Amino acid sequence: MLNLLQDIRKNTTVLFSTHVLHDAEEICDDIILIRDGHIAMQGGLDDIRRSYSEPIITIRPERSEGSQAWMDSLIHKEYVTDVQQGRDEIKLTVSNMDQAQVGLLEDALLHHVKLRTFEAGSSTLEDLYLKVVQEA
Known part of the structure; x- marks a missing residue:
């Protein structure tokens, strides 16, 4: 499934919701972390890692x-x-x-x-x- 998502994301935007954050790190360019129904953090994965x-x-x-x-x-x-x-x-x-x-x-x-x-x-x-x- 992850390989398929990697291929698809080259041509379109993919919205990927998961609790398996290791997979999110492999697939996503941008991340939104939600806590209690509100956005707790969002941004580019590389920016979040650096910060x-x-x-x-x-x-x-x-x-x-x-x-x-x-x-x-x-x-x-x-x-x-x-x-x-x-x-x-x-x-x-x-x-x-x-x-x-x-x-x-x-x-x-x-x-x-x-x-x-x-x-x-x-x-x-x-x-x-x-x-x-x-x-x-």
Whole structure:
């Protein structure tokens, strides 16, 4: 379906309503985020990314005796501005990506926490949507 939409959008305007924001990022040029029936944010996808994208590190540690305590302690790092913790992973919004990458890896090593994954990137459209919805 996504391939079909990619082809069609070359010749016409496509209005695509979805809750699968990853798909919206692949298909759309312009985005409208709606909260409680009102427009919460709108604009070109590239403009929105430039304005609201934040550096994010996602970590999935191996489960061990100290891994949960270590994950809980990360909120206190000077370069961490926000934490979203799931059952098996933690997503950290950071103020300085270089400092955070080195600091987090050193800290995991110091606390003998083995990492299954360590991903450095930036916030997605889904992250932005969750932030906009939570501001309500």
